[in-house]
Every structure is written in structure tokens, then in C-alpha cells.
Amino acid sequence: MPASPKPSAPSARARRAPFVPSVRGDLEAAVASAEAFAAVAPSVPRTAAYLLDRRLCAVPRIGARDVALWEWLVTQAVAAHPEGLPADGVELALPARPVLVAMSGHGRPVQPRELADSLVRLLGGERQELRIGDVFRASIPSWVPPLLRPGLYGYLDLAVLARLTTKGGSLLYRHLVGRLAADRVRYLPNAPPHVVTIPVAELGEVLGMPAPHRMGPLRARYLKPALADLADHVTAFTVTAEEAKDERGRNLAVGFSVSLRPPEMRTAAARLLPAEDLSFLQAHPDAPDFQLRASTLIKLGSALPSRRVTQPRPGSRRRPEAALASELHAWRRLWLAALDEAITGAVLTPGYETASYRGQRLLDAIERDGADAAFWAFVMAEVDAPDLQVRLDTGASDEAIRLLAAAERARVLRFREGRAERRRALRHARAEGTLPPALPKMPKADSSPMPAPVTPTVAPEPAPAPPVPDAALVALLSTDEAKAEAKKLWWYWQPAFEFPRMHAAPKAKLLLDEDLDLQFPIFSRADQAMGGEYRANLAKLAETFDMPRQRHEGRVATRVPDWIDADLAEVLVTFLGMTLTVPVQNGVATDPRGALLRDRAFVRERVRKARAEWRERVARRGDAYVRGKPRTFEQVQREIYGGAPLFVATVKDRDGFNRVAPPPPLPPAQPEAMPPAKSE
DNA sequence: GAACTCATGAGAGTTACAGC
DNA sequence: GCTGTAACTCTCATGAGTTC
Incomplete structure (x- = not known):
């Protein structure tokens, strides 16, 4: 007799609203120019199933630029159908100018005729005569929509695809992003490389090599150029390859060791933190040139896994635990020490001379990229090669505490000096007449001295002015x-x-x-x-x-x-x-x-x-959750078990099988609303 | 004998430039 | 911004010789 069907409680994952993948970076701003495209570097989410599918690799005569075009087309199709692509494919009519930008990663603007050729290679059909201002037609084939159904996602950097020059490089990049997504690989500092092993025949298909797939030509014509291409242009990870042979020396597979690089600030996700966790920043400002945004610290917390909380084991489905607020404050203190070292020249460690973000190089980075980007780069450099954090370990010596306190004092002095300078500049500008004088506490509406270019009097008018063309x-x-x-x-x-x-x-x-x-x-x-x-x-x-x-x-x-x-x-x-x-x-x-x-x-x-x-x-x-108060054991357990009841009462039915007991009858309706008389 | 390395050449793609 | 063109680069296929 088959077991009685047992209704499984929905898991926490199932009860959660589905993750909605979205493009990272402003696509509209990116296509303004090739430079803007490289700077914004939009990343698009793709399912692992899509990335690991080999139908694109099998397109005859496909090139690296064709892959960039293809991903642009899919991006536009997804944007046009946010609720999901139609099963029978998508017909698109797209302007040529943006896609030409998305294909021009080599320094030379791609020409419309090259776009037309690329479209024929990718999609077949009649060649379209295109000009830069034209709209072109494209159709996403029907094999794509099923592969884009929600699943595990990896992010393709469209600027990287535009820069890659070899078709093997583009196809290998897609495949490795797919494998990293499928294997749920996430960045952990000092983690060993993730090894992706691909059999030789499969690698030939992945790299778009026509059969037969022999290791000699595969290595020389596809693998080496592809690896060099990835080393030059991919920013998210580094990859090396090692060939595996059997006892007779025959090539079996290639193992790719993929090391994720620290996440970039623009791709790190922000998360919710209680305001009081970061109100410290507001109360402890720095000079404007060195002031960090709260959002930068929050993103850093998401990007850097905590060292104090036990992290999930490799391969686990759990996400790494984010850094604690106290760890973020520790990074901020280290940043202040590095700033003080760079400004005063009082060297703290030998890294002052060699590290990329120390000393004058740190100040140059702040001037060039802004304090937030420089802070991010400084932290990631320290994560990769700890130097200053070893010297300033507060648990190791009192001197470290004194140095960090001195850096904090220097921050206060910087802020005060900057504020005084701004006030002096304001007074000077007002004395010279380039800025209007300070406004009185009780302003007079009829004596505003602000010069206006067209009409000198700007007092508020009782009736609204007629609309100006x-x-x-x-x-x-x-x-x-x-x-x-x-x-x-x-x-x-x-x-x-x-x-x-x-x-x-x-x-x-x-x-x-x-x-x-x-x-x-x-x-x-x-x-x-x-x-x-x-x-x-x-x-x-x-x-x-x-x-x-x-x-x-x-x-x-x-x-x-x-x-x-x-x-x-x-x-x-x-x-x-x-x-x-x-x-x-x-x-x-x-x-x-x-x-x-x-x-x-x-x-x-x-x-x-x-x-x-x-x-x-x-x-x-949960129902009884109060912001700022720790949740009860029961609330935590309910969240873990997806809302399923923690304790289930059972009774045996007439066949002797245990069933969930029916809920107890509800108490009589509102008996306490009308309390019984004491005399009863 | 299978698998590999290396050399070679054809053809396609890319790039740079001039001219309109 | 587009077109035509030449030089250069890359991809691909093939075959001879070598290695295991």
C-alpha cells in the first residue's frame, strides 16, 4: 500500500518572492559612447542553463564580436518581455546606434555594415542594409526562452564581451560564468581556486572548434588565445588551465582553476542595516575630500564575508555571512590610519612604499576616483595582502590602539580645518560680491539682493506667471x-x-x-x-x-x-x-x-x-517581530522551517495511520468582552 | 596505431586611412 | 557619417613528421 500523501510544508525559499534578476549598471547611460560603456560596464543576469548551453558555440563562423551582439539582443529581448520571453521566440526592432557602441570595445567604432554581417552570421536570413541611425530587425530563436526560465544566475559583463577579441575567449567566458553560477561559487578572501574540469571533447564544443577535437590544435588555436584573452580583459576572476592525462599520456580533460577577484564597488549589493549601525558616520565626519558614504560601507559589508561568523562550507547553498557592523568600523579605522600615514608621511609599515593604495598613491587615487572608490580599492588590497591590519591589530599591542586613536584625532582636525576653510571662502566670496550676503534670520521678502539675469526683482508674485515656452x-x-x-x-x-x-x-x-x-x-x-x-x-x-x-x-x-x-x-x-x-x-x-x-x-x-x-x-x-529587538527562538525556528508548525499533534485514523490532529475548537467568541457579574 | 606538434596556405575578418 | 580599399591579423583546415 502506498504511503499516504503527506503535504509538505512550503520551504522558506518557496515562500519567498522569486528573485527578480535585473541589469547592473545604467544601460541607457552606458550606450552614450564606447568610453561610457566601458566605465558603466553593464552586467546582465543569465541563467546557468542558458550559459552552459552550446547551441551558440555551434553557430558557424561565429566571432567574439558576434557573441557581444548576441548578448545585447538577448538583453533587449528580456527588457521587452520582463514577465518572461514568449515560448516561440521574440521579434525585435532595435536602433543600430546603441548596439554599435556595445560592440565597439576595441577602440574603433564598429560600422553598421559590420553589424549587418554579424546579424547574418548569428541569425541567418537576408542581409539588412544599415546606417547608424537605422532600426534593424532581429529574432531571438525559440530555443532561448526555455533556457532563461528562473534558476541560478550568473552575471555577464557586456563591456568584457565587447573587449574580448577571440571567439574562444568569449565562449569560454560565458561557460565559466555559467559553471560558477551552477556551482554557487561566491567570493571568499583567501579561498582556494574553484576548479572547473571539462573533458577534451566537451571543451572543443565549448570553444566552438569543429570536430575532430584533438588536444594539439585545440590548445594552440583555441585554448591558449582564449586564456590570454580572458587574462587581459576579464575583471571578475582570473583563470589558469591544467591538462589532465591518463596513464598512457592521452589527454582526458582540462582543469580550469578560477579565482574570483574581490567584488567591485559598482557590482556589490546594498542591504538593509539599522540606521543606528551607521549613524556613527554622520556623527564623525571627515573633510569632504575623504568623507565616506554610508552606502559604501553597507556595500562593503555585503561584499566581504564576515571573519567572525562561521561561514557556510564550500559548495553549501547558503550565502556567505556578511561582515558585521563592528568589522566595517574596523575597516574604517584602518582607512583613517592609512590616510593619516599618507598625509603626514609617518610610515607605519613597509607597504607604504610598495602597496598600490598607500602613501601618495592613495592620495592620488582619492583625487582621481573619489574617496569611496579609493577606500574600496584600499580594503580589497588589504584583503588580498594583509599588511596594515597586521600592524594595527588592536589585540596585539597597545601601540596599535594609540596609532588608531591618533588617526581618529587627525580626522577631527581635518574636518574642523575644512569647515573653517569653507567658512573663510564663503566670507571672502561675499566680501567680493560673487555670492549674495548672508540671509537674515527673519528674511524680508521685498529686499532680496540676489541679482537676477533677466528681471532684477524676484519677490514671490501673488499670481502664477503664465507658462513660458x-x-x-x-x-x-x-x-x-x-x-x-x-x-x-x-x-x-x-x-x-x-x-x-x-x-x-x-x-x-x-x-x-x-x-x-x-x-x-x-x-x-x-x-x-x-x-x-x-x-x-x-x-x-x-x-x-x-x-x-x-x-x-x-x-x-x-x-x-x-x-x-x-x-x-x-x-x-x-x-x-x-x-x-x-x-x-x-x-x-x-x-x-x-x-x-x-x-x-x-x-x-x-x-x-x-x-x-x-x-x-x-x-x-513573523507576526511578533519588532524592529531592533532580537527575535525569539520560536520566531527564528519558524523562519528556518518556512512557517511550518514546530510541534504537530497527531492522532491515528481508522486505518492506524498517524494524521495531523484537527485544530482544537476555538474558544467561545469574546467572553471577556462582557465580564460575568461577580455575584455569579 | 593513436595522438600529438609543427608548418603552411587560403580565406575571412579587422583595422586604418583617404575621400566624399 | 559613410564608402572603398589595402594591409594586416586571425581562424581554420590540412598534411608531414614525431612521440608515446
């Missing part, structure tokens, strides 16, 4: 005065950009109430001409950041909703507050109103998604 609006925002005002507005937002949870809502409210009219008269007039879209964005920013309160709740401090994390906070400030500051400064604000509307729509979508994800997470954590 777009050309006039663009002209208004193209003057030198408007550019100066945009620069001033950009600086005005900086505190909110750095510390959004503290400053974003107050800044938005201040701008709405008085500062926009008084300090930014040109922007105020432009906003009136745009129908008040900028003010609407500011109102949206203030409302999103500062939750509405009940009457009995205090209104002094900003009350930031729980679902706003550090990244979303930056997005809100950037897209609602600072939208026009950069384009106006650069003189490229051709459609300011459209930009405001687009940004608001983008933010609305991000907010909706963040709120939905937060609700889902809270619901998963």
Missing part, C-alpha cells in the same frame, strides 16, 4: 547666472545627499517654504514656467522622507519610514532634489520639465518596489 525656459536655464545658481543648489543639497535620513526632508521643506524663492530666484521662475513640477518633486521628497503623524505624535524630528534604505535615500535626493543641478551647470538642460517628470515617475516606481519588498520581508519575519 520651452525655448524661453531653456534660454533662462542656459545663462551663466543660472549655471552659478545650479552649482549653488547642488552644494545646497550636499548635506542631504551625504546624510539623507537627517537632512533630506528638512532641506526639501526649507526650499519649498522660502529658500527656493529667496536663494534660487532663477530656479524659482523656471519652476513657475514648468507648472511647479520641481516644487511637486520637493513635496514628494518631503512627504516620502517624513511620514505623516497622528495628532499626539511629536513633529520635531524627521520620522523616516523603515523601508527607506541608504541606497533608496540617495536615489530620492538625487532624483527629486538635485535633478536639474548638473544638466543646468553643464548647459545641457534641453527638456527640464520632462526630466523632472521622468525622475518623479522613476522614483515612484522605486518607492513602490522598496515598500513592497519591505512589507514582504516583515511578513516573513
Whole structure:
């Protein structure tokens, strides 16, 4: 007799909302030029099944550039069908210009005729006569959609694909990314290389070599050029190959040793951390040139596995445990020590002379890439070759504690000096008349001395100005005065950009109430001409950041909703507050109103998604979860076992099989609502 | 005898440049 | 921005000789 069907409890994974893969990097910004494409380096998610499929390798006469084109086509198809590709394939009509950028990784712009040739090689059919501004047709064959059904994902870097020159290199890169995804390999510092073994015949297929697959030609014509290509252009990992032979010397397989490189800042994922964990940064600022963003530390925590928490064993399905907040603070202290060493020249270790991010080289990197990128590179260099962290191990000596304290004091002095310098510059600029004088505490609406380029008086008018035509609006925002005002507005937002949870809502409210009219008269007039879209964005920013309160709740401090994390906070400030500051400064604000509307729509979508994800997470954590309080044993167990009841009462049925006991009858409805009389 | 290395040449692809 | 062209580079197939 077959066992009675037992309804299995849904696992935690099954109950979780499915992971939605998305492109890393701004595709739209990337295709502006080949340089922008290399800088943004968009990465696209692909399932392991798709990456390990060999039908693309078998396309006759396929080249490295064809692979780059192919991945671009699939990316566009996925973007056009976010709910899943149709089973019978996808017909696309795409502009030629972006894809030419995505194929031009070798320094020379690819020409439309080469795109046309590539399309014929990949998809067959009639050759299309193309020009750079044309739209071309492409069809994704029906074998692709089933391979892209959700599963394990790896990320292909499209900029790497554009740079690779050999077809073996491109195909091997795809295959190795697929194997890393299938084997769930994640970065761990000092982890041994992950070995991917591929039999010779299979390797021939992977590299696109026609049969017969003999090791001699395979090695000389495909494998060596491919490995050299990967060594030159792939940034995510390094790979070496070793051939395995049998006892008679016959080649059996090739073992690829893949070492993941430390994650890059742009690809690291941000995660939710309690605000109090990183409020330390806000209370301990550095000089602007060296100030780190909270989001950088959060990303670092996600990218670097913790050394204090026991990590999952190799091959485990579990993700590595992220670094603890205390570990992030330790990295920050080390960074301060390195900064102090570089500025003062007081050498701490021999690495000062040799390491890539120490001494003057560290200061150069900060000037070139910014403090956050330099900090990231410094930490990754220390992870690879620990030097300063050995010297400054606080458990080893008191001297290390003294050095770290000295670095902290140096940070305070830097910050104070920078602040004093900014104030001196402000006073100097006001004395010279390049900046308006300081505003009185109680501003007079009728005596604003701010010079305006077109009309000198900018007092708020009772009736809204009639809409200015777009050309006039663009002209208004193209003057030198408007550019100066945009620069001033950009600086005005900086505190909110750095510390959004503290400053974003107050800044938005201040701008709405008085500062926009008084300090930014040109922007105020432009906003009136745009129908008040900028003010609407500011109102949206203030409302999103500062939750509405009940009457009995205090209104002094900003009350930031729980679902706003550090990244979303930056997005809100950037897209609602600072939208026009950069384009106006650069003189490229051709459609300011459209930009405001687009940004608001983008933010609305991000907010909706963040709120939905937060609700889902809270619901998963359990009914009695309170933010900031440790969960009970039972809550943790429920999460582990996917909500299945921890203890199940059973009874035997008439056949003698144990069944889940029916739930006990509910207590009588609301007996305590009407307490019985004491006399009873 | 199987598998490998090496040399060679054809053809396709890539790159750079001039001219429009 | 496009086209034509020549030089260069790369890919691929093939065959002779060598090694195990």
C-alpha cells in the first residue's frame, strides 16, 4: 500500500518572492559612447542553463564580436518581455546606434555594415542594409526562452564581451560564468581556486572548434588565445588551465582553476542595516575630500564575508555571512590610519612604499576616483595582502590602539580645518560680491539682493506667471547666472545627499517654504514656467522622507519610514532634489520639465518596489517581530522551517495511520468582552 | 596505431586611412 | 557619417613528421 500523501510544508525559499534578476549598471547611460560603456560596464543576469548551453558555440563562423551582439539582443529581448520571453521566440526592432557602441570595445567604432554581417552570421536570413541611425530587425530563436526560465544566475559583463577579441575567449567566458553560477561559487578572501574540469571533447564544443577535437590544435588555436584573452580583459576572476592525462599520456580533460577577484564597488549589493549601525558616520565626519558614504560601507559589508561568523562550507547553498557592523568600523579605522600615514608621511609599515593604495598613491587615487572608490580599492588590497591590519591589530599591542586613536584625532582636525576653510571662502566670496550676503534670520521678502539675469526683482508674485515656452525656459536655464545658481543648489543639497535620513526632508521643506524663492530666484521662475513640477518633486521628497503623524505624535524630528534604505535615500535626493543641478551647470538642460517628470515617475516606481519588498520581508519575519529587538527562538525556528508548525499533534485514523490532529475548537467568541457579574 | 606538434596556405575578418 | 580599399591579423583546415 502506498504511503499516504503527506503535504509538505512550503520551504522558506518557496515562500519567498522569486528573485527578480535585473541589469547592473545604467544601460541607457552606458550606450552614450564606447568610453561610457566601458566605465558603466553593464552586467546582465543569465541563467546557468542558458550559459552552459552550446547551441551558440555551434553557430558557424561565429566571432567574439558576434557573441557581444548576441548578448545585447538577448538583453533587449528580456527588457521587452520582463514577465518572461514568449515560448516561440521574440521579434525585435532595435536602433543600430546603441548596439554599435556595445560592440565597439576595441577602440574603433564598429560600422553598421559590420553589424549587418554579424546579424547574418548569428541569425541567418537576408542581409539588412544599415546606417547608424537605422532600426534593424532581429529574432531571438525559440530555443532561448526555455533556457532563461528562473534558476541560478550568473552575471555577464557586456563591456568584457565587447573587449574580448577571440571567439574562444568569449565562449569560454560565458561557460565559466555559467559553471560558477551552477556551482554557487561566491567570493571568499583567501579561498582556494574553484576548479572547473571539462573533458577534451566537451571543451572543443565549448570553444566552438569543429570536430575532430584533438588536444594539439585545440590548445594552440583555441585554448591558449582564449586564456590570454580572458587574462587581459576579464575583471571578475582570473583563470589558469591544467591538462589532465591518463596513464598512457592521452589527454582526458582540462582543469580550469578560477579565482574570483574581490567584488567591485559598482557590482556589490546594498542591504538593509539599522540606521543606528551607521549613524556613527554622520556623527564623525571627515573633510569632504575623504568623507565616506554610508552606502559604501553597507556595500562593503555585503561584499566581504564576515571573519567572525562561521561561514557556510564550500559548495553549501547558503550565502556567505556578511561582515558585521563592528568589522566595517574596523575597516574604517584602518582607512583613517592609512590616510593619516599618507598625509603626514609617518610610515607605519613597509607597504607604504610598495602597496598600490598607500602613501601618495592613495592620495592620488582619492583625487582621481573619489574617496569611496579609493577606500574600496584600499580594503580589497588589504584583503588580498594583509599588511596594515597586521600592524594595527588592536589585540596585539597597545601601540596599535594609540596609532588608531591618533588617526581618529587627525580626522577631527581635518574636518574642523575644512569647515573653517569653507567658512573663510564663503566670507571672502561675499566680501567680493560673487555670492549674495548672508540671509537674515527673519528674511524680508521685498529686499532680496540676489541679482537676477533677466528681471532684477524676484519677490514671490501673488499670481502664477503664465507658462513660458520651452525655448524661453531653456534660454533662462542656459545663462551663466543660472549655471552659478545650479552649482549653488547642488552644494545646497550636499548635506542631504551625504546624510539623507537627517537632512533630506528638512532641506526639501526649507526650499519649498522660502529658500527656493529667496536663494534660487532663477530656479524659482523656471519652476513657475514648468507648472511647479520641481516644487511637486520637493513635496514628494518631503512627504516620502517624513511620514505623516497622528495628532499626539511629536513633529520635531524627521520620522523616516523603515523601508527607506541608504541606497533608496540617495536615489530620492538625487532624483527629486538635485535633478536639474548638473544638466543646468553643464548647459545641457534641453527638456527640464520632462526630466523632472521622468525622475518623479522613476522614483515612484522605486518607492513602490522598496515598500513592497519591505512589507514582504516583515511578513516573513513573523507576526511578533519588532524592529531592533532580537527575535525569539520560536520566531527564528519558524523562519528556518518556512512557517511550518514546530510541534504537530497527531492522532491515528481508522486505518492506524498517524494524521495531523484537527485544530482544537476555538474558544467561545469574546467572553471577556462582557465580564460575568461577580455575584455569579 | 593513436595522438600529438609543427608548418603552411587560403580565406575571412579587422583595422586604418583617404575621400566624399 | 559613410564608402572603398589595402594591409594586416586571425581562424581554420590540412598534411608531414614525431612521440608515446
